[in-house]
Amino acid sequence: KNEVEQSPQNLTAQEGEFITINCSYSVGISALHWLQQHPGGGIVSLFMLSSGKKKHGRLIATINIQEKHSSLHITASHPRDSAVYICAVRSFGNEKLTFGTGTRLTIIP
């Protein structure tokens, strides 16, 4: 069982819908990253968080340390949000990030 589990694996939604992607992990962590990988393959960092909530534009990331769970929300989704969203966690004192296998999001116009 992977230390980082993402759900759903695939998500298709209509433009404008509110999107939620979930990430659950099994170890104590010092930080959690949300990344976006576009169809061309490039990877961009969206958020790095260890507690609470962060917001950037239409994207919101939350984390519940006690429940070992994080969510990435996209409001007013747009076709350009179509990408693979990846969750990664760093356990305490460890250089290694453990990555989820990603959630493929497709937004239909």
Next chain:
Amino acid sequence: NAGVTQTPKFRVLKTGQSMTLLCAQDMNHEYMYWYRQDPGMGLRLIHYSVGEGTTAKGEVPDGYNVSRLKKQNFLLGLESAAPSQTSVYFCASSYSRRMNTGELFFGEGSRLTVL
């Protein structure tokens, strides 16, 4: 400001050949990482460096070597390529591991095929 640049972006090798992937960053980052991405699997750490002149093994280091002679460059070498090393390789860097300066910056990826 180029960020993180990987070269080459594509390469086809025959089994047994050697090659070097170059990662260059112009952000004065201390930490640099090499990952591989395979279908159905999350990114996996090959080797990493916490500063100039340092390197360390990640979770899948076998068959790879690295060097960090200059702070801005992190080289990944394959001494004798094997078909199992067919993958997309990503370099990443960060200033630190701390929350305010630990954001990861990725290169565009290098697609390697070993025949």
